Amino acid sequence: MKFCSECGSGLTLRIPAGDNRPRFVCTHCGTVHYQNPKVVAGCIPEWGQQVLLCRRAIEPRLGLWTLPAGFMENDETTLQAATRETLEEASARVEIHGLYALFNLPHINQVYVMFRGRLLDLDFAPGSESLEVALFSEAAIPWETLAFPVVRETLRLYYQDRRRGSFQQHLGDIFRSGERYEARMHAPG
Amino acid sequence: MKFCSECGSGLTLRIPAGDNRPRFVCTHCGTVHYQNPKVVAGCIPEWGQQVLLCRRAIEPRLGLWTLPAGFMENDETTLQAATRETLEEASARVEIHGLYALFNLPHINQVYVMFRGRLLDLDFAPGSESLEVALFSEAAIPWETLAFPVVRETLRLYYQDRRRGSFQQHLGDIFRSGERYEARMHAPG
Numbered sequence: 001m002k003f004c005s006e007c008g009s010g011l012t013l014r015i016p017a018g019d020n021r022p023r024f025v026c027t028h029c030g031t032v033h034y035q036n037p038k039v040v041a042g043c044i045p046e047w048g049q050q051v052l053l054c055r056r057a058i059e060p061r062l063g064l065w066t067l068p069a070g071f072m073e074n075d076e077t078t079l080q081a082a083t084r085e086t087l088e089e090a091s092a093r094v095e096i097h098g099l100y101a102l103f104n105l106p107h108i109n110q111v112y113v114m115f116r117g118r119l120l121d122l123d124f125a126p127g128s129e130s131l132e133v134a135l136f137s138e139a140a141i142p143w144e145t146l147a148f149p150v151v152r153e154t155l156r157l158y159y160q161d162r163r164r165g166s167f168q169q170h171l172g173d174i175f176r177s178g179e180r181y182e183a184r185m186h187a188p189g
Numbered sequence: 190m191k192f193c194s195e196c197g198s199g200l201t202l203r204i205p206a207g208d209n210r211p212r213f214v215c216t217h218c219g220t221v222h223y224q225n226p227k228v229v230a231g232c233i234p235e236w237g238q239q240v241l242l243c244r245r246a247i248e249p250r251l252g253l254w255t256l257p258a259g260f261m262e263n264d265e266t267t268l269q270a271a272t273r274e275t276l277e278e279a280s281a282r283v284e285i286h287g288l289y290a291l292f293n294l295p296h297i298n299q300v301y302v303m304f305r306g307r308l309l310d311l312d313f314a315p316g317s318e319s320l321e322v323a324l325f326s327e328a329a330i331p332w333e334t335l336a337f338p339v340v341r342e343t344l345r346l347y348y349q350d351r352r353r354g355s356f357q358q359h360l361g362d363i364f365r366s367g368e369r370y371e372a373r374m375h376a377p378g
Contacts, residue, residue, distance in 0.1 A: 003197035005190045036227045077293035077362050098377050099360045104266035167357045172289045173266050
């Protein structure tokens, strides 16, 4: 961020009056340009004992497997965003059950909101951002070639809940610890 | 948004290749400027049978009562954001229990993430954005002078759960219907 999106002038990094952290502020018109985390909404599409995964056709993590998820857009809800991403990435129609997990990823300024969803039919197919989409039983989940730590943690919790016979809602943080990523889950409220 | 924040040139509104909705795109360097919803994190600070509310010293809704909540910043988690906002607006220290409710507000592109929190002491005081802060029993809640529909709905659910003797996690949408706002809650997953 180098120029003011309102007037095109240069920006300076300083703490505005009444604030307590540095922001990009326009040197000409004074507009403060806030930067905030983005929401990623996604879904665990279920078909009986199987879940639908997508193999990524785009960077980052091209070629690796993920749950359908993507950036929430303006003018939609998290539930609509998860449904839309599932349609775009896997051409799959889901009926969302409810909120399943919220993950904070502060190292990349993202908040993941994950839902469970029931696949409505088997007419799925790769969207433009996927190389292939397929159903997996727990034994077949490609744990070693999953795209993101947040996908691994979501699936780990999902199968743990399923073995226990009841689904909880989860809150956790994924953080970077040296070269590795760790998940820290919070106790239910 | 009128100028490119990367090179200062003018913007045009068009659908980029491979996308499906209009974005602000730089006419010179081609940078696509995405606009996404923001996360507001907040807290229901509890002290026995009472909850802490803040009377707003700033617009919008100056003079009306609200729960401590504010925009999540980069480099923090939603839980840290809710704790920080409670400290900033009410000088109050809380121990967060867990996620309580997630609300989508698509008409203003916000996602509210609300927690329940236990007040650790009674040394609260108005922060710079509050005129006063006070504890309220259910009978004393100023329903007619609450600042935002999402605050009203959060408190309504909270007391409903408390009367039932157990707290659920809630997912809902607040949407504008003519001159009014309505809450549409989703069934638990």
